[in-house]
Amino acid sequence: MDKSVVFAVAGSGKTTKIVQQLDEKRRYLLITYTDANRDNLRRKILERFGNFPTNIKLLSYFKFLHSFCYRPFLRSEKNTRGLLFTLPPVKDRYALTDDRRFMSATRRLYSNRLAKFVEQTGTVPPVVARLEKYFDAVYVDEIQDFAGHDFNLLLKLVPAKVEFLFVGDFYQHTYDTSRDGSINNTLHDDYKTYRSRFKAAGMRVDLESLKASRRCSKNVCDFISEKIGIAVDSSGERISTVRFEDNQHAVEAIYADNAIVKLFYQEHYKYGCYSENWGASKGLDHFNDVCIVLSAPNVKAWKNDTLKAINPGTKNKLYVACSRARGDLTFVPEALLKKYKKTACA
Numbered sequence: 172m173d174k175s176v177v178f179a180v181a182g183s184g185k186t187t188k189i190v191q192q193l194d195e196k197r198r199y200l201l202i203t204y205t206d207a208n209r210d211n212l213r214r215k216i217l218e219r220f221g222n223f224p225t226n227i228k229l230l231s232y233f234k235f236l237h238s239f240c241y242r243p244f245l246r247s248e249k250n251t252r253g254l255l256f257t258l259p260p261v262k263d264r265y266a267l268t269d270d271r272r273f274m275s276a277t278r279r280l281y282s283n284r285l286a287k288f289v290e291q292t293g294t295v296p297p298v299v300a301r302l303e304k305y306f307d308a309v310y311v312d313e314i315q316d317f318a319g320h321d322f323n324l325l326l327k328l329v330p331a332k333v334e335f336l337f338v339g340d341f342y343q344h345t346y347d348t349s350r351d352g353s354i355n356n357t358l359h360d361d362y363k364t365y366r367s368r369f370k371a372a373g374m375r376v377d378l379e380s381l382k383a384s385r386r387c388s389k390n391v392c393d394f395i396s397e398k399i400g401i402a403v404d405s406s407g408e409r410i411s412t413v414r415f416e417d418n419q420h421a422v423e424a425i426y427a428d429n430a431i432v433k434l435f436y437q438e439h440y441k442y443g444c445y446s447e448n449w450g451a452s453k454g455l456d457h458f459n460d461v462c463i464v465l466s467a468p469n470v471k472a473w474k475n476d477t478l479k480a481i482n483p484g485t486k487n488k489l490y491v492a493c494s495r496a497r498g499d500l501t502f503v504p505e506a507l508l509k510k511y512k513k514t515a516c517a
Contacts, residue, residue, distance in 0.1 A: 429445045
């Protein structure tokens with residue numbers, strides 16, 4: 172049984188690789204984290220087969236965790252009432268040692284601790300057996316977003332006698348499935364150390380299959396590599412424009428152009444245009460020309476050529492945003508769009 176993790180760059184075809192592995196004979200379980208990527212996977216499966224084959228199961232991660240790993244074994248015994256996507260109260264966060272550590276007073280399970288609950292109750296072996304019974308292959312997309320207890324649980328499932336394929340981009344880590352104190356809180360601090368976790372779990376690490384972007388032009392790839400500091404090769408020599416624009420009239424024309432998506436660091440919905448947030452654009456691959464809206468500190472970083480030194484979390488989100496572009500990539504100061512921003516009283 173092949174057990175591998177493929178590290179990719181943005182636009183190299185991560186989702187396509189997963190879909191190309193599928194057929195209508197073997198039984199597949201596909202797991203992903205964000206809604207955007209789940210919808211993208213579903214769309215590409217429909218495009219390939221003309222329908223959604225019954226031998227393929229596509230689940231969001233927490234659907235898999237709760238309905239496949241927890242409910243069949245523990246729901247009746249623990250008498251719980253679904254998931255709670257908030258952190259435990261501070262007073263109960265670390266002191267409790269019984270079931271109350273994992274659920275609220277209303278018996279709703281804390282999502283950030285459910286994977287640990289499955290592990291602590293000795294439920295991993297039955298989950299492994301259940302995977303072997305119902306599936307021949309398990310594919311996990313967006314592996315870079317799995318953190319906390321969730322990351323540990325995934326690696327504990329790898330010994331199952333099924334094919335495992337994890338696909339992700341370390342530098343597109345913009346969200347965590349969950350966090351719980353110090354559990355894996357340094358997981359994404361170092362790329363080499365991160366890869367070693369998969370090797371230790373018996374997985375083959377593939378750094379070659381998806382190392383070149385097919386989506387982005389050579390100019391965009393060169394910009395990401397040289398200015399942001401994340402190495403991205405281009406699969407071809409296609410040329411597009413990468414520029415900074417701070418002419419008021421030109422920026423307003425870009426704002427009004429619904430063929431150009433505007434990507435904001437946050438609160439894109441307040442600007443009343445065709446837009447998305449940097450991090451939330453991950454998994455979206457239908458944009459052509461892209462406009463990146465920069466806050467004042469990031470405008471300064473652009474002008475001083477210090478984008479490599481910005482906060483790692485912000486840099487990853489900027490990488491995600493830039494790598495959405497199939498065509499031209501334009502950067503504009505957020506200050507020039509302030510007049511379009513809706514206030515809470517508007």
